[in-house]
Amino acid sequence: MALNFKKDIAPFLGLIVLWQVISMSGLVNPMFLSSPLETAKEGAKLFAEGKIFVDLGYSFFRILYGFLLAFLIGVPLGLFLGYYGRIYGYLESLIDFFRSIPPILIFPVALLIFGIGEQSRIAVIFFGCVSIMILNSSLGVIYSRKVRINAARIMGARWYQIISRIVIFDALPQIFVGIRVSLSMGIIIGIVTEMLVGAKYGLGSRVVYAQTAYATPELYFTIILVGLMGFAANRLLIAFENRVVHWKYAA
Amino acid sequence: MNGINVRNVSRKVKLPDGRDEIIFADFSLTVGDGEVVGMFGPNGCGKTTLLNMISGILEPDSGEVSIFGRKPSEKNIAYIFQDYQSSLFPWLSVRDNILFPLSIRRTKKSEMKERLHCLTDLIKMPFNLDKYPYQLCGGQQQYVSVMRGLISDPAIMLADEPFSGLDYTNSMWLMERMSGILRKIKIPTIIVAHDIEYLFYLAGRVCFLAGKPARIIREKHTNLDHSKEDSLDYSGLKEAELELRRYYAEEGAYS
Numbered sequence: 001m002a003l004n005f006k007k008d009i010a011p012f013l014g015l016i017v018l019w020q021v022i023s024m025s026g027l028v029n030p031m032f033l034s035s036p037l038e039t040a041k042e043g044a045k046l047f048a049e050g051k052i053f054v055d056l057g058y059s060f061f062r063i064l065y066g067f068l069l070a071f072l073i074g075v076p077l078g079l080f081l082g083y084y085g086r087i088y089g090y091l092e093s094l095i096d097f098f099r100s101i102p103p104i105l106i107f108p109v110a111l112l113i114f115g116i117g118e119q120s121r122i123a124v125i126f127f128g129c130v131s132i133m134i135l136n137s138s139l140g141v142i143y144s145r146k147v148r149i150n151a152a153r154i155m156g157a158r159w160y161q162i163i164s165r166i167v168i169f170d171a172l173p174q175i176f177v178g179i180r181v182s183l184s185m186g187i188i189i190g191i192v193t194e195m196l197v198g199a200k201y202g203l204g205s206r207v208v209y210a211q212t213a214y215a216t217p218e219l220y221f222t223i224i225l226v227g228l229m230g231f232a233a234n235r236l237l238i239a240f241e242n243r244v245v246h247w248k249y250a251a
Numbered sequence: 252m253n254g255i256n257v258r259n260v261s262r263k264v265k266l267p268d269g270r271d272e273i274i275f276a277d278f279s280l281t282v283g284d285g286e287v288v289g290m291f292g293p294n295g296c297g298k299t300t301l302l303n304m305i306s307g308i309l310e311p312d313s314g315e316v317s318i319f320g321r322k323p324s325e326k327n328i329a330y331i332f333q334d335y336q337s338s339l340f341p342w343l344s345v346r347d348n349i350l351f352p353l354s355i356r357r358t359k360k361s362e363m364k365e366r367l368h369c370l371t372d373l374i375k376m377p378f379n380l381d382k383y384p385y386q387l388c389g390g391q392q393q394y395v396s397v398m399r400g401l402i403s404d405p406a407i408m409l410a411d412e413p414f415s416g417l418d419y420t421n422s423m424w425l426m427e428r429m430s431g432i433l434r435k436i437k438i439p440t441i442i443v444a445h446d447i448e449y450l451f452y453l454a455g456r457v458c459f460l461a462g463k464p465a466r467i468i469r470e471k472h473t474n475l476d477h478s479k480e481d482s483l484d485y486s487g488l489k490e491a492e493l494e495l496r497r498y499y500a501e502e503g504a505y506s
Binding site (some may be wrong): 107145147148150151152153154155156157158161165166172245246247250 | 306307308325328332334337338340341351352356383385387388403487504
């Protein structure tokens with residue numbers, strides 16, 4: 001994953017410079033906007049104390065569990081529904097309906113079922129990610145080239161060979177779209193659920209704590225950390241996708 | 252025994268407005284062993300449907316299709332699709348694309364290597380097999396489809412407008428090679444093309460398809476002998492073309 005200075009680093013440096021200028025100008029109350037230097041100092045302190053690692057770990061694993069569960073269930077289910085287009089046709093409205101429900105609304109239901117614990121947060125992340133995975137995997141199969149399936153059939157391929165050696169590969173670019181969108185969604189939901197009741201650890205709960213304690217540098221540092229987490233996850237996925245789906249831009 | 256035998260076949264298709272249209276009614280065609288037949292006709296006259304029925308992708312509503320007396324599904328068929336980009340597997344290298352028909356039959360690696368060696372010995376491969384299809388030009392990609400069809404030692408070859416997605420240079424390049432392949436591999440072959448010149452260059456017999464339901468309105472023997480390098484005979488090409496234009500204009504086949 002190579003970083004390009006002009007595209008990936010320079011805009012961030014520019015933003016930091018602008019931020020520093022605004023802080024130094026005295027236009028904004030430091031209570032509302034800490035300076036980049038103060039924020040960086042607070043970040044260094046949090047890392048030195050090691051507290052932030054605990055929050056980072058909790059957030060990371062919650063999101064990962066929910067996301068992986070959605071991947072393991074959503075992708076095969078989506079492939080199945082896409083392959084049997086008629087069943088997808090029957091369920092499309094239902095999938096759209098569930099996709100239209102803001103996942104965070106499910107949190108109270110998850111609390112009722114699983115109680116105040118990790119499972120309820122993971123369940124909401126799963127709920128938010130799984131419909132995106134199902135939808136994109138199904139569409140990947142539905143829009144795959146039928147000529148390839150026909151070519152394989154003429155060559156004598158059986159149904160399971162058509163699925164495992166043609167359909168999955170043809171749907172891969174769209175499956176990756178689903179993975180990337182649902183990972184972003186997973187991060188959003190994961191952090192928001194931590195900001196609600198019952199989370200002792202996690203970046204979301206640290207943001208709430210920093211806000212109530214008027215610890216503005218800590219608040220901004222945690223927000224930046226969440227942003228960097230999402231940014232890094234997305235970039236890693238893109239690099240992985242470009243390696244796996246090497247034919248995507250060639251077709 | 253005829254290589255390809257299409258006997259009294261009927262087939263209707265559903266139009267977008269829900270109506271049924273009869274594409275073939277009591278249609279028959281035979282292709283002898285080693286014979287190369289060209290199919291020429293206006294768009295939508297049923298050329299691709301015919302190839303799909305012969306290959307077994309489509310079942311006729313009535314009638315029978317047989318390949319050397321057997322059902323299409325019981326024979327290896329080399330099918331060259333018009334859209335080479337959609338028919339090749341871009342995630343596989345050229346080598347793996349060509350070997351795909353063997354790999355799905357769980358052929359031993361040593362045997363696959365041997366078969367590929369024999370094929371490349373017989374038919375020259377003017378590019379690196381480790382490349383991916385999208386790294387080749389159009390004509391070469393279509394050539395890979397031909398190779399992939401031939402690797403499994405097919406009983407027949409069906410080519411559905413193999414040149415139509417290519418520019419002039421690529422078409423000429425591929426046509427030269429197809430001609431060479433047909434000279435070496437003598438299997439019953441049907442080639443569908445929009446350009447009558449290509450068919451006169453490659454086929455020993457050209458059938459002109461028209462009407463709804465489709466029927467063969469003319470047949471023309473080109474005197475082309477694939478065993479001889481320079482047996483090309485374009486005599487009759489012009490008159491056939493003129494005759495056809497007249498016929499299609501009268502029948503409204505282009506409408």
